[in-house]
Amino acid sequence: MNEHISLNLHATAPLQAALYLDHHATTPVDPRVADVAIRMMVEEFGNANGVENTHGERAASAVAQAKDRLAQLLGAEPRDVYFTSGSTEAIQLAISHSIGIHRDQLRIAISRVEHKAVIDTALHAERLGMAAISWIDVDDKAQIDLSSLRSVLDGGIDLVCVMAANNEVGTIYPIAEIVRKASEYGADVLIDATQAIGRMPLDLEELGAAYVILSGHKVYGPKGVGALISPVFEYASIFGLQGAHHPTPNVSGIVAFGFACELMAREGEAESHRLAQLRDQLQERLKSLVPGLIVNGPQTERLPHNLHVSAPGAPNDVVLSRLRGKVSISTGSACNTGAQEPSHVLRAMRLPDPYIDSCLRIGLGRTTTAADVERAAVEIAEAINDVRSSFSGVLDV
Numbered sequence: 500m501n502e503h504i505s506l507n508l509h510a511t512a513p514l515q516a517a518l519y520l521d522h523h524a525t526t527p528v529d530p531r532v533a534d535v536a537i538r539m540m541v542e543e544f545g546n547a548n549g550v551e552n553t554h555g556e557r558a559a560s561a562v563a564q565a566k567d568r569l570a571q572l573l574g575a576e577p578r579d580v581y582f583t584s585g586s587t588e589a590i591q592l593a594i595s596h597s598i599g600i601h602r603d604q605l606r607i608a609i610s611r612v613e614h615k616a617v618i619d620t621a622l623h624a625e626r627l628g629m630a631a632i633s634w635i636d637v638d639d640k641a642q643i644d645l646s647s648l649r650s651v652l653d654g655g656i657d658l659v660c661v662m663a664a665n666n667e668v669g670t671i672y673p674i675a676e677i678v679r680k681a682s683e684y685g686a687d688v689l690i691d692a693t694q695a696i697g698r699m700p701l702d703l704e705e706l707g708a709a710y711v712i713l714s715g716h717k718v719y720g721p722k723g724v725g726a727l728i729s730p731v732f733e734y735a736s737i738f739g740l741q742g743a744h745h746p747t748p749n750v751s752g753i754v755a756f757g758f759a760c761e762l763m764a765r766e767g768e769a770e771s772h773r774l775a776q777l778r779d780q781l782q783e784r785l786k787s788l789v790p791g792l793i794v795n796g797p798q799t800e801r802l803p804h805n806l807h808v809s810a811p812g813a814p815n816d817v818v819l820s821r822l823r824g825k826v827s828i829s830t831g832s833a834c835n836t837g838a839q840e841p842s843h844v845l846r847a848m849r850l851p852d853p854y855i856d857s858c859l860r861i862g863l864g865r866t867t868t869a870a871d872v873e874r875a876a877v878e879i880a881e882a883i884n885d886v887r888s889s890f891s892g893v894l895d896v
């Protein structure tokens with residue numbers, strides 16, 4: 500039973516050596532959630548589509564309970580919960596559905612700081628002639644410019660896409676106000692709540708958005724599971740998905756995701772409070788160790804575990820390579836290709852190039868301690884200061 504497979508993984512350093520502070524990219528599965536997932540995989544392995552026997556019935560019932568759980572936690576109806584492989588698939592389903600129910604081209608409004616999963620899907624639809632995009636501007640804190648939203652809505656819009664909280668600089672958006680404004684114009688709203696659930700209050704019934712997007716691996720659940728919550732969605736409106744066959748549900752992932760959301764609902768508020776304090780300590784410590792450090796994004800309406808900084812004169816790819824094996828943080832952008840592109844979020848905020856080239860995203864998490872924060876501050880500051888001195892005179896800051 501206790502056999503281990505050996506994994507031949509290529510990396511520059513062993514895992515144990517590095518402190519993990521990249522919780523916007525993904526979170527470790529909470530051991531309590533992992534226990535549930537393993538139990539479901541090993542014991543409740545029935546096919547939830549095959550309800551002709553006890554195993555299948557139990558699996559189907561576990562999926563139904565996970566829907567109930569998610570719905571209850573988020574103030575939604577269980578029948579409106581559609582499990583997916585994650586946020587990207589949920590976004591693609593939602594936008595495809597919106598295209599399907601609008602006879603002409605979908606008039607879609609997107610904030611300039613949305614995740615690439617939204618932007619790339621909409622751009623693809625535009626290239627195919629199925630959508631016409633209008634862009635909503637943001638200010639230098641990545642906050643939505645409400646007058647830009649209004650003028651875009653004035654032009655006629657079917658679907659507005661905004662996130663509940665930004666995955667790079669942590670900005671929290673006034674989504675209730677945005678949904679209200681959009682509905683005055685008869686537009687549906689897609690809320691990408693991937694980074695937000697459990698970290699800020701969300702009541703979907705009160706919100707009244709047409710589509711809400713969630714992902715398991717951002718909330719200490721497994722990868723490969725997420726949800727679209729929508730009172731308007733139907734598979735039948737999407738070409739190719741109207742057939743009778745539905746894929747075999749990922750029962751263990753779905754149940755584990757439901758439990759991870761429950762833990763966020765139960766513990767999220769206290770955790771957010773703790774992480775905001777640790778984040779503020781890290782921010783102050785880094786500012787004291789790194790001359791001229793810039794904190795990007797808003798200081799108040801910000802995700803509690805988010806710290807996004809720039810250290811002009813220290814190119815971020817070089818800083819990250821110095822931190823390999825010590826602290827895992829990121830630039831926050833271009834997460835799907837691995838390529839280091841300048842962040843479209845920081846560009847939309849109109850930050851100067853030296854800020855964009857040196858930006859670092861730090862994401863604290865459930866297991867982060869005060870000692871971790873101190874260690875991270877020292878390591879990150881050392882890396883930045885070291886890179887700065889090797890690049891001084893080379894870069895025009």
Ligand code: PLP
Pocket residue numbers: 523524584585586587588614616662665666691693694713714715716725834
């Ligand atoms: N939306 C936001 C705001 C995200 O942060 C991410 C992941 O980085 C996604 C969507 C895509 O999520 P998933 O990895 O579940 O497809």
